[in-house]
Amino acid sequence: MSLARTLARRAAVQAVYQWQLARDSLPDIERQFVEELQLAKSLYRRHAEGFELSPPEREQLEELLEKFGRSQGTDNVEEEDVTLEQRASQCQVPDVQVGYFKELLHGVANNLALLDAALAKYLDRPIDEVDPVERAILRIGCYEFMRRPETPYRVILNEAINLAKEFGAAQSYRYVNGILDRVAHECRAVEMAARRRG
Structure with missing residues (x-):
């Protein structure tokens, strides 16, 4: 079981859910998710390399890790009590197989x-x-x-x-x-x- 595929499925569930409820266009949903995934990778990389993130960037990274990252070890902790450092250390890098995500999103719709x-x-x-x-x-x-x-x-x-x-x-x-x-x-x-x- 590939972690990248697991994360692609995780993103696809959220995208299909959004499509089912809002009936937004698939290209718009795909673009939104791919842009967010790219931002998550960029911010995560900068954070992991020790660069200081601005408060808005830290907040974005927290939200994106929650959305796309796979948590490990935070099951018994209240969500609001988890710091960025804890979340980043307990999440897999959001390394999603974007092609598989797109296939699932469009495959379901088509x-x-x-x-x-x-x-x-x-x-x-x-x-x-x-x-x-x-x-x-x-x-x-x-x-x-x-x-x-x-x-x-x-x-x-x-x-x-x-x-x-x-x-x-x-x-x-x-x-x-x-x-x-x-x-x-x-x-x-x-x-x-x-x-x-x-």
Whole structure:
């Protein structure tokens, strides 16, 4: 499981969520996220090299690390109590595979009817009534099952569960797991059968 791909999925969930709610144009959303990712890398690099950041730059870096960085070890600390130094030392450098982020964002939007039809078989309500965060995660996971056969289904499923734990409601990871596991049985039947035999 590549950290750069994990972070690309994390950014894609936020971008798909934004697209679902606001229906902004995909190029505008993509541009916004890519610019923010580039700024995050630049500020993080300057901070790591010991350059003094201005107060607005420090604030921007904190926000961008929260948005794009993968936290490690701050689970039991109140968010407002985490300093920039703590956040920077406990986050992975926001090194996102931008190409993969773009593929996920556009892949979901361009295959929406196909993805929603595959998910609808296993949902307990219409797709538009599913929580927007869960919906974004489900669509991305379903896209990867269908269009990224080289990525093992367990990786896709685990990544979706982790995203639901991070962004979703308290028990949404169970819902995401249940739906995507059923989709995987349909889309990746051969892979799953081989795994059971091996």
